[in-house]
Amino acid sequence: MNDIDDAMLELIRVHNKYSLPGSFRRRSQVDARWPSNLNRSVQLDYFFNNYEPVDVKLESGFTPIKFVNLDSLEKAQIGYKWTNIDTNTKLNEGGDHASVVVLDDSGGGKPLVAKTNIENTPVFASYGVVAPFRISDSLADFLNALAKLIEIVYGEFNIFDVSDDDGLSSLFVARVEADISPLLGNKNFRGFFDYFYG
Template sequence: MVSINEGLAAFSQVHAKYVLSGSIGAVSTSLTWPRDVPKSSELFEFYSRHPTGIKFETGFTPRQIINLEKLEEGQTGYLWSVTASGNIINPSWPKEYVVFMDSAGGNPVIAVVDQDDTPVCAAYDAIEPFRISDTLGEFFLALSKLIAIVYGEFNIFDIGDDDGLSDIFISRLTEELLPTLGQDNFERFVDYFYG
């Protein structure tokens, strides 16, 4: 199992190496958590590094980390439904699901904060969220490896063509991510980012 600190160290390294937008600061325990957003120790550990304005390319659709200051607002459309009289709790969305990343138009990445090690799920379109990592640490390590491959080996947008993803790209993802995520999570992780 990959610890949250190991995953976040890898993410900080690729963020710096490939000069991704935004910033990751030093660890700080003085953090004001949004009142109506549940948390886990792993998600708190991530946000204690004050990630701000982080956006990155996947080769297909860019993704963004939701800033802590916008985390409550980022649950709109998931935990909260917008009505004419204001936001109301969406009864079909599990209260322990916290959206912390998306594609700036949906496609949420979700921390499941009521389970040990904070598993990570994702969704696209209107489908039910599915697991892509058993822990938040594994997620950040796998994401770091994906970013290193996309930016470092494939010049971001050279991961495929009109016929689909490059076989070499898929091979590199398999070599790097499969040992971290395991077969089922690997397949769902790749499906989320490239399906």
């Protein structure tokens, strides 16, 4: 799990550098607290055992996104994975048992989903009625890309200077592509960028 450790070292560094809300905590509670009706993966277990997000919210310059902690994991699936709010067990038509919402925008409706049945737990994104699309080949790659994005957004573009009245800053777009596309690959990068800025 060195890849996740490396990515989280960088994400925690930028999280602390910019005094962002929340924290990542080593709690080792997955076996005791993971909802029994949600699939797991080795990567998700490792992430939540060693870096459980607690009230972590990050700003992309367009919309804040929040990490889901273990206590909120089951509730985060409602509206994406499940339709029956009372029991949380009715899978949406065409729902995917292997998908677990691990981040979402602060209002809900733009889930970032870990696929537990694919090696390395790739991350997919969705919004509205759009079918989920891949944005990274592994959880570690996504966390690393997110750390790079936050460093650029907060460190170089003062959060909301990523755009102006004419749209996204061409300098911002070029900077993000230069740093993140090589990490994710072109196709995943296009999905990653579309999720955050499309």
